Amino acid sequence: MAKLDSKIPQGSLSEKWTNHKSNINLVSPANKRMIDVIVVGTGLAGASASATLAELGYNVKTFCFQDSPRRAHSIAAQGGINAAKNYQGDGDSTHRLFYDTVKGGDYRSRESNVYRLAEVSTNIIDQCVAQGVPFARDYGGLLDNRSFGGVLVSRTFYAKGQTGQQLLLGAYSAMNRQIGRGKIKMYNRHEMMDLVLVDGKARGIITRNLVSGEIERHSAHVVVIASGGYGNVFFLSTNAMGSNVSASWKIHKRGAHFANPCFTQIHPTCIPVSGEHQSKLTLMSESLRNDGRIWVPKKMEDVKAIRTGQLQPTEIAEEDRDYYLERRYPAFGNLVPRDVASRAAKERCDAGYGVNKTGEAVYLDFAAAITRYGKEQAHVKGLDENDAVLIKKLGQEVVRAKYGNLFQMYEKIVDQDPYETPMMIYPAVHYTMGGVWVDYNLMTSIPGCYAIGEANFSDHGANRLGASALMQGLADGYFVLPYTIGDYLSDDIRTGPISTDSPEFDAAEKEVKDQLKAFVNNEGTNSVDYYHKKLGKIMWDKCGMSRNEKGLKEAIKEIKALREDFYKNVNVPGTADEFNEQLAKAGRVADFLELGELFAKDALERTESCGGHFREESQTPEGEALRDDKNFTFVSAWEYKGEPSKAQLHKEVLKYEEIEVKTRSYK
Numbered sequence: 001m002a003k004l005d006s007k008i009p010q011g012s013l014s015e016k017w018t019n020h021k022s023n024i025n026l027v028s029p030a031n032k033r034m035i036d037v038i039v040v041g042t043g044l045a046g047a048s049a050s051a052t053l054a055e056l057g058y059n060v061k062t063f064c065f066q067d068s069p070r071r072a073h074s075i076a077a078q079g080g081i082n083a084a085k086n087y088q089g090d091g092d093s094t095h096r097l098f099y100d101t102v103k104g105g106d107y108r109s110r111e112s113n114v115y116r117l118a119e120v121s122t123n124i125i126d127q128c129v130a131q132g133v134p135f136a137r138d139y140g141g142l143l144d145n146r147s148f149g150g151v152l153v154s155r156t157f158y159a160k161g162q163t164g165q166q167l168l169l170g171a172y173s174a175m176n177r178q179i180g181r182g183k184i185k186m187y188n189r190h191e192m193m194d195l196v197l198v199d200g201k202a203r204g205i206i207t208r209n210l211v212s213g214e215i216e217r218h219s220a221h222v223v224v225i226a227s228g229g230y231g232n233v234f235f236l237s238t239n240a241m242g243s244n245v246s247a248s249w250k251i252h253k254r255g256a257h258f259a260n261p262c263f264t265q266i267h268p269t270c271i272p273v274s275g276e277h278q279s280k281l282t283l284m285s286e287s288l289r290n291d292g293r294i295w296v297p298k299k300m301e302d303v304k305a306i307r308t309g310q311l312q313p314t315e316i317a318e319e320d321r322d323y324y325l326e327r328r329y330p331a332f333g334n335l336v337p338r339d340v341a342s343r344a345a346k347e348r349c350d351a352g353y354g355v356n357k358t359g360e361a362v363y364l365d366f367a368a369a370i371t372r373y374g375k376e377q378a379h380v381k382g383l384d385e386n387d388a389v390l391i392k393k394l395g396q397e398v399v400r401a402k403y404g405n406l407f408q409m410y411e412k413i414v415d416q417d418p419y420e421t422p423m424m425i426y427p428a429v430h431y432t433m434g435g436v437w438v439d440y441n442l443m444t445s446i447p448g449c450y451a452i453g454e455a456n457f458s459d460h461g462a463n464r465l466g467a468s469a470l471m472q473g474l475a476d477g478y479f480v481l482p483y484t485i486g487d488y489l490s491d492d493i494r495t496g497p498i499s500t501d502s503p504e505f506d507a508a509e510k511e512v513k514d515q516l517k518a519f520v521n522n523e524g525t526n527s528v529d530y531y532h533k534k535l536g537k538i539m540w541d542k543c544g545m546s547r548n549e550k551g552l553k554e555a556i557k558e559i560k561a562l563r564e565d566f567y568k569n570v571n572v573p574g575t576a577d578e579f580n581e582q583l584a585k586a587g588r589v590a591d592f593l594e595l596g597e598l599f600a601k602d603a604l605e606r607t608e609s610c611g612g613h614f615r616e617e618s619q620t621p622e623g624e625a626l627r628d629d630k631n632f633t634f635v636s637a638w639e640y641k642g643e644p645s646k647a648q649l650h651k652e653v654l655k656y657e658e659i660e661v662k663t664r665s666y667k
């Protein structure tokens, strides 16, 4: 069994990465040309890694299941990307970004990794600007910033509400250059089905061509997993429909530890669920909390009147509104971190103050911002600051310029005009902090297998701060992995090309084909979605925003039973030798059904509350998360032992040398 050696370098935090980089074994340019690297995924992490590795000289094969790398889930990212540039002169620094991230993660992340992330954050912005990413600029031409939750500075760089898309276009252009040079071979519509190990090292993957159904073997000296997060284990989430855990889960089953699977982020500002037949939830970017104020009515009679349509939110007087985040957290107000904001919304809705028919919605209101901006504009233009109609018009123009595409999206989905009436929002599953365990070099517990981006667990602890996922994905892909991978590959320069004609490839391919055959030959009656939905309901009800021992034990039993039923009764139409979307889904849901059980087991084991993991048994009298540092200051890294219930727990103890571990407070 591989040891849980995180390979954290010696020295002070600010020395670690610099010293490590200069001590890393290097591979000569001539040898790089002899080395093949597989990258699974073309989101921001995979695309940036592929482009950089190819630029360095490695031969890269990159895979994605979409028809183009440009369609990776990363394009959904709206709000922005953090970097400690201190352009606003508001006291930001590497240390402050590091501190905010460790605190935001509720002291459950690895100090050294987070410091490195903060250090390289500034390089990312320079790199992306050089690629032509059109970040928003202020009047003077400097890059603009806004604030995200859990911080008191403005360090979020953005490109309207399309930051992920613009960043991905930058990385994709860099990739395309390498595709043109023949240094990257791109495999669109190819799904990784398994990892192949030879002599205990990752040496290749088995893929399925999603268009023809063909099973293929691909070898390499290292395999990099950049396959994103697993929020869709909940069925309903803000993730892209295709996001799945399969690549991560396959490597887990081959020996990669899975870390903190229960650490999930529930985002506070999503469009509420509207009915039973919904298959997707939509995020309203956190950037809206810069200007929007969150509230519910103070009086129960107002709530009832709103629900029956007798009263409009705009008719409720200011003194009858409960701006509960501003009330409970005066220092951070509407910009508390996501876990805190989500729980506060749930608390109000559980108390009966939810404002839609299901009772699961709160208001996000721009009226005050529209007036504030309108008055400012009137002042700038020398117009009448007491003309309410004019002020509203001018204010709406400013809000439209800042958030127009998000407002349009809301109107299209909900059919209400958010410039005129407050938006309704509710928390939804959004991001997974847990993932494949990696060491400081981003290598998993399988030699030669790396995990980057949302697929790994590395930097966000028990709660990720807004705009930090893009930062981590691009840090991993552009600046960390391309250095650290050499350390491992320097021992591999004499290996030569890896043959796919070996018993290990034969065995892995056979397993894949057998599973596909079993699915299409199953005489079941229930669709794949039937099981996915049922799993999602168990996860949301018992492993969602709050968790308790009884519910988690029930979830473990129910998921196991559901999995057994799935294998007996799932119906997958068509054959394995053709385009078959249901078959592709069946494989992904099979993996979710295993992950779900490990998720609940992990949540059961961690009896403390921390970040997004809220155990009802562990809370303060005010209902805040109560950590147990004495017993739980560790990363839970699970080793696969045949089935999720038998997974073995390894603990990576978290040591904080330069940060004082405190109770998290945003009051």
Ligand SMILES: Cc1cc2nc3c(=O)[nH]c(=O)nc-3n(C[C@H](O)[C@H](O)[C@H](O)COP(=O)(O)OP(=O)(O)OC[C@H]3O[C@@H](n4cnc5c(N)ncnc54)[C@H](O)[C@@H]3O)c2cc1C
Pocket: 040, 041, 042, 043, 044, 045, 046, 063, 064, 065, 066, 069, 072, 073, 074, 075, 076, 077, 078, 079, 080, 081, 082, 163, 164, 190, 191, 192, 193, 226, 227, 228, 229, 238, 239, 240, 243, 244, 246, 247, 283, 430, 431, 452, 453, 454, 455, 466, 467, 468, 469, 470, 471, 473
């Ligand atoms: C609606 C929304 C808005 C967000 N906004 C922000 C934001 O403003 N700022 C921020 O920092 N973060 C944001 N996030 C989070 C952020 O977008 C993601 O964490 C990040 O984009 C993940 O990037 P990634 O490269 O790790 O993975 P992804 O972008 O998910 O890419 C995964 C890749 O892996 C491939 N893949 C997966 N499985 C396989 C397989 N088996 N075989 C082959 N290929 C496979 C896919 O084809 C894809 O190319 C947002 C998330 C959502 C859902």
